[in-house]
Amino acid sequence: MNNQFIPVNRPLLDGNEKKYLTQCIDTGWISSEGPFITELEEKMAARVNRKHGIALCNGSVALDLAMLALDLPKCSQVIMPTFTIISCAAAIIRAGLEPVVVDSDPLTWNMDVTKIEGKITPKTKAIMVVHIYGLPVNMNPIFELAQKYGLKIIEDAAEMHGQNCNGAPCGSFGDISTFSFYPNKHITTGEGGMVLTDNPLLAEKCRSLKNLCMKPERRFLHDELGFNFRMTNLQAAIGLAQLERLDEFVSKKRAMGKFYTEQLRDLITIQLPLQKTDYSENIYWVFGLILKPEVEFDAQEAIKRLAEKNIGTRPFFWCMHEQPVFKNMGLFKNEKYPVAENLARRGFYIPSGLAITTDEMNIVVNAVKEVLG
Numbered sequence: 054m055n056n057q058f059i060p061v062n063r064p065l066l067d068g069n070e071k072k073y074l075t076q077c078i079d080t081g082w083i084s085s086e087g088p089f090i091t092e093l094e095e096k097m098a099a100r101v102n103r104k105h106g107i108a109l110c111n112g113s114v115a116l117d118l119a120m121l122a123l124d125l126p127k128c129s130q131v132i133m134p135t136f137t138i139i140s141c142a143a144a145i146i147r148a149g150l151e152p153v154v155v156d157s158d159p160l161t162w163n164m165d166v167t168k169i170e171g172k173i174t175p176k177t178k179a180i181m182v183v184h185i186y187g188l189p190v191n192m193n194p195i196f197e198l199a200q201k202y203g204l205k206i207i208e209d210a211a212e213m214h215g216q217n218c219n220g221a222p223c224g225s226f227g228d229i230s231t232f233s234f235y236p237n238k239h240i241t242t243g244e245g246g247m248v249l250t251d252n253p254l255l256a257e258k259c260r261s262l263k264n265l266c267m268k269p270e271r272r273f274l275h276d277e278l279g280f281n282f283r284m285t286n287l288q289a290a291i292g293l294a295q296l297e298r299l300d301e302f303v304s305k306k307r308a309m310g311k312f313y314t315e316q317l318r319d320l321i322t323i324q325l326p327l328q329k330t331d332y333s334e335n336i337y338w339v340f341g342l343i344l345k346p347e348v349e350f351d352a353q354e355a356i357k358r359l360a361e362k363n364i365g366t367r368p369f370f371w372c373m374h375e376q377p378v379f380k381n382m383g384l385f386k387n388e389k390y391p392v393a394e395n396l397a398r399r400g401f402y403i404p405s406g407l408a409i410t411t412d413e414m415n416i417v418v419n420a421v422k423e424v425l426g
Contacts, residue, residue: 055416060407062237062363066291068298075292082264085264087286093293094247098231098341100296101224103249105256108284108292109263112211112233112246116144118282119207119229119248120192122258125150129178132205134164135372135385136393141209142373142400143281145181146382152176154373156390160327162186162341162400166194167391173198179205180225185327186402187310187335189218192226201228207231211246212338215303219332229255234288239338240295241301242288301405303336309405309414310337316418321426322348339402341369343395346424352401355424357404362420369400 077083090108097107107117125131127149133141135154145152155168165183180199182190189210199206206227210216213223214232224230229252232238234245248259261267266279295302316323326341328335344352356366372393374385403415 055363055420056284058363059365059404059409059413059417060406061402061404063408064241065298065302065370066294067081069288069294070291070326074287077287078289082286085283085285085291086332088200089286089289090284090357091411092207093289093296096293096296097247101222101230101249105253105257106217107248107259108289109246110237110284110288111145113140113243114230114263114280115231115233115246115248115280116140116207116209117147117280118119118262119231120144120148120150121148121262122229122248122255123148123179123205123207124258125205128176130174130176131179131181132169132172132177132187132372133181133263134183134393135210135390135397136162136164137372137373138211138370139373139376139378141181141183142376142379150178151176152373153383154385154388154390157185157393157396161188161190161394162326162396163188163190165186166191169195169198170306173202177202177204179207181207181209183209183211184213184216184218185210186339186341187216187337188330189213189223189333191330191332192218192221193332195226195322204279205229211235212238213336215299215311215409216336225247228252234292234295237339239306239336242284242292244296245284245288245292251361260321269411285363299347303393305407306405307335307396309409310335310340312414313403313405313418314338314418315416317342317421320422320425321345322419337405339367340405341400341402342421342425344399344425347350348399352399356401358424359420362423364417365404366422368415369396369402371397420421 094106148276208230211233216223234242334394
């Protein structure tokens with residue numbers, strides 16, 4: 054029996070984080086004004102070949118700003134995956150738009166790009182691409198559809214720090230893209246996020262919206278209502294230290310993925326993450342498992358049994374078309390998406406944070422085999 058609880062995530066903070074935080078304290082730059090914010094914005098944008106980066110207080114509001122900045126006609130439709138975090142659909146709805154969802158690919162767990170064109174109507178104005186869990190969506194078919202139908206592309210790259218698709222960095226695609234810096238991400242600021250774009254007008258709009266829409270020439274004067282979505286210099290200091298080690302972190306995650314895959318590949322009761330596609334190699338943001346049909350219980354029961362062995366886990370996302378809040382709004386009536394529904398019910402992920410040790414991973418493997426063998 055493992056007597057020490059192994060959390061699903063533990064970040065790695067043994068680089069320049071303390072040094073940069075001390076600089077913030079020593080100089081007094083601890084609020085949303087300070088040099089680390091600009092440096093993080095510039096270096097993150099450069100890392101993903103973008104011209105503009107706007108640092109924010111979390112990844113969810115990054116999606117909000119992205120949707121608002123695009124200023125799509127009210128009641129327009131935006132196509133997105135049903136299998137994702139609720140922040141994606143919420144941002145669309147809060148912008149006065151309608152989310153239209155598609156099912157998942159059973160191997161990559163991303164949105165099934167072959168299902169997108171069938172959802173396009175005259176009201177469709179954009180596609181929100183969300184890369185899931187370690188593998189990106191293949192962007193080439195998305196670009197073709199966007200060009201054919203004149204659609205905007207929003208790229209949610211929250212989980213894809215350091216990932217590439219067809220040789221180009223995730224976060225570089227479409228009209229506007231977003232990242233999250235939550236503690237379980239490859240780069241963390243505790244809470245935090247970023248919007249990135251090559252369009253200077255979109256960048257200017259996001260900078261204004263995040264800062265209460267204060268007029269540049271006169272503070273506390275406002276032509277429209279904005280938000281306080283600012284990141285602090287303290288957060289940016291941590292993020293910059295993390296960004297310096299991104300390549301190291303990606304290598305560590307891939308080594309973790311290889312270890313788990315080798316140790317669990319003979320367990321016939323589970324589907325493991327796909328190691329690579331013809332357009333990308335998995336970076337294992339998390340290491341997910343899907344219970345095969347022959348397993349009599351669902352993911353919630355597996356999570357419970359692993360918790361009894363002191364193993365932390367998390368369930369997969371719950372589908373947007375099955376969310377009570379959206380059903381109460383009258384959305385997604387009688388819609389069914391079997392692949393995504395199976396992922397939601399039978400998928401979960403095991404400890405896979407950057408600070409996990411080999412000994413801990415061995416304990417996790419043994420526990421998984423005991424529960425699912």
